[in-house]
């Protein structure tokens with residue numbers, strides 16, 4: 001794609017990097033076929049190619065974001081299916097991140113929307129506040145249809161996503177070391193983060209148990225908190241970078257102290273952002289090399305487990321598992337085989353979900369901010385999963401787990417909980433009834 005940035009514009013490193021991305025696009029349109037919003041809406045401006053044009057116009061003309069740009073960029077899930085499909089290697093992720101930041105800085109959203117975004121940016125990244133919000137949501141949840149009738153679709157969507165039970169107490173604690181059982185074979189940091197310990201403490205509990213059992217010491221680094229991913233996707237770059245710096249410092253202390261073999265992440269949305277810290281801080285003299293070091297050490301939990309040689313065939317209940325590939329894992333990190341191979345190895349029957357490249361509609365805060373599209377995508381995903389008649393659904397991202405669980409009666413669990421169970425851990429909570437039934441039938 002030809003561009004016409006001025007030399008002065010190109011002196012801005014962010015513009016220079018986006019210009020390179022724009023030039024790589026050859027307008028072929030292959031990406032449109034796999035873009036969920038284009039598949040649903042059929043509008044070129046809701047395709048990757050259309051959005052790339054809109055971003056190019058906005059950046060080249062050095063203008064504030066228009067309503068039209070905001071509408072179509074807001075509808076983008078940042079699912080990155082377009083990047084997997086693109087034959088020219090266009091880094092749409094970095095381009096749309098730049099666009100979101102520009103929108104945040106130059107476009108004044110309606111007051112209600114600004115308030116809602118500010119609230120989400122504050123509450124979701126603070127486990128204490130988020131826990132309180134969930135307890136309040138539990139009480140108000142039955143009123144979701146009323147909010148819907150009043151036209152407050154986003155509030156209704158938020159309430160429908162609220163879990164039906166009070167959050168369990170957090171499991172892992174920052175600053176705590178979980179020693180290996182037997183001979184220590186390695187040492188890793190595990191991201192605790194913000195949403196995960198509130199919505200699914202059982203995930204990291206299973207991860208720690210599994211790692212410890214296989215000789216891996218786990219530390220949840222002191223001072224570690226939200227990785228910055230949530231606000232990064234809202235274009236709130238200063239907040240995102242500040243949260244990222246905090247975690248870079250926390251993990252650097254561990255790397256320089258007792259050392260780490262890897263920084264493990266059980267939420268693939270966070271993993272994608274942490275693996276991109278090197279890029280985010282490329283122009284920051286104080287943090288560039290530290291950030292690159294953290295990105296180089298970051299791994300999805302399944303990437304690390306794949307090298308641990310888990311024992312084969314341990315699953316006493318050989319359930320059929322529909323593996324839902326989170327976009328951030330398959331498109332963002334190119335982690336495709338590891339989760340499925342691990343699940344098969346320990347004895348589960350693993351099935352691929354038809355149209356597996358399409359997002360489930362979760363996408364950070366997308367299912368709150370764009371509820372109509374998110375619900376259509378979830379319905380399509382659930383229909384595809386139900387075709388497989390699985391006993392359970394496995395996924396590697398809390399966003400997808402919450403989104404799918406709100407749309408189906410099939411239990412949804414994190415991949416690591418199944419792996420833990422099959423190698424000596426307890427039955428994952430959502431599968432307790434099913435496992436009991438299978439045991440009595442057997």
Ligand code: SF4
Pocket residue numbers: 034035036037038046047048051075076077078079080081082083092
């Ligand atoms: S990130 Fe996803 S929704 Fe956005 S343009 Fe690419 S494929 Fe479409």
Ligand code: SF4
Pocket residue numbers: 024025026027028029030031032048049082085086087088089090
């Ligand atoms: S597939 Fe890649 S090169 Fe082709 S239009 Fe999409 S982004 Fe551009």
